[in-house]
Amino acid sequence: MRSCAVVLGERESVADAVAAGRYDPAVREAHGYASIAVASGGCAADMAVEAARKALTRSPADPAEIGLFVHAYVDEQGPEGVAEPASYVQGMAHDGRARAFGLRQGCNGALAALEVGAMYVSAGRAAVLTSADKYAREGDRYRDDQGAVAADGATAMVVGGGSGVARLLATEIVGDGRFSGLTGLDAARFEDRRAYLRAQRARVMSMMQTMTEAKRDCVRGALADAGLEAGDIKHWLLPYTGRFLVDEDFLAEFGIDEKCTTWELGRTVGHLISGGDSFVGLTHLLETTAVEAGDRVVMLGDSTGFSFGCAVLEVLARPAWQADG
DSSP states (O other), X not given: OOEEEEEEOEEEEHHHHHHTTSSOHHHXXXXXXXXXXXXXXXXXXXXXXXXXXXXXXXXXXXXXXXXXXXXXXXXXXXXXXOSOHHHHHHHHHOSSOOEEEEEXXXXXXXXXXXXXXXXXXXXXXXXXXXXXXXXXXXXXXXXXXXXXXXXXXEEEEEEOSSSOSEEEEEEEEEEOOTTTTOOOOOGGGSSSHHHHHHHHHHHHHHHHHHHHHHHHHHHHHHHHHHTOOGGGOSEEEOOOOOGGGOOHHHHHHHTOOGGGSOHHHHTTTOBOTTTTHHHHHXXXXXXXXXXXXXXXXEEEEXXXXXXXXXXXXXXXXXXXXXXXX
8 A cells, every 4th residue: 555645524513413403412422423524515526536636646656557546436426517436536636547447335335445456456557546425415414314424525545566654465345235125014014013023123133143244254354364363453443433333242352442443533524435434544543653564454344235344454664644634
């Protein structure tokens, strides 16, 4: 990994959202967010362009070496009239020609882009990986989901062979789409409400068990491929989906303590729904020199699509670039 960069919206206090009646105080208390990154203008794709330009400036890669852009996204990216955001990001951020692929894997998108980029790099070229989110749905980000609050931001990473700030040791993507089309049962088909609730609970429990095991298999597989144990990991970069949605059994299995995560940052950012949370955390660790050469880092992605991603990196050196505000 040569470099990475992040562009985030201005922080909006969740206390203000609660006071305005936009955010349920009980939900706020359960999830623990302090603020959310909110962009007032522009579009998601332009945030990705800005992040990519910054990452490319930080990277020693020759522009001619860049042969691939992978852009992960979920919602509308813009600008108006642009049908393919990946090509837009490549054209605006890169002086030259390169393949440009859009990738939609929900909240695991950025990790999936990293695996695709790593496969391309193994063929001897360099790649730029971006993700971007800007809330543009009807309604309100604080009411859209009783779980994570959507944030506005973009991430970028330049990956290539040779020297860099970190070495990618392993990636693992686990997909299980058996429950992707799951819809609510028709209560009218059941004798009484108790029978309906039992059936609905059985379906949901089956789904949750499948998701939990897939996530664990993903991490186990990545650690095994890297030749490491959970105890070898210094930093765990988890999705910023709020305290209430944290899987305590998952944390216990891998011995993950909150102080080994970047949740203190994440609770001020919110959740980037294209999967950029762990990239925000990694960039923060590198920009603030909170990592040392030899530190091992795990990045996680988790999509209720259902796709799960894990990447294991080893820090090689502190970067010359630091936080620039």
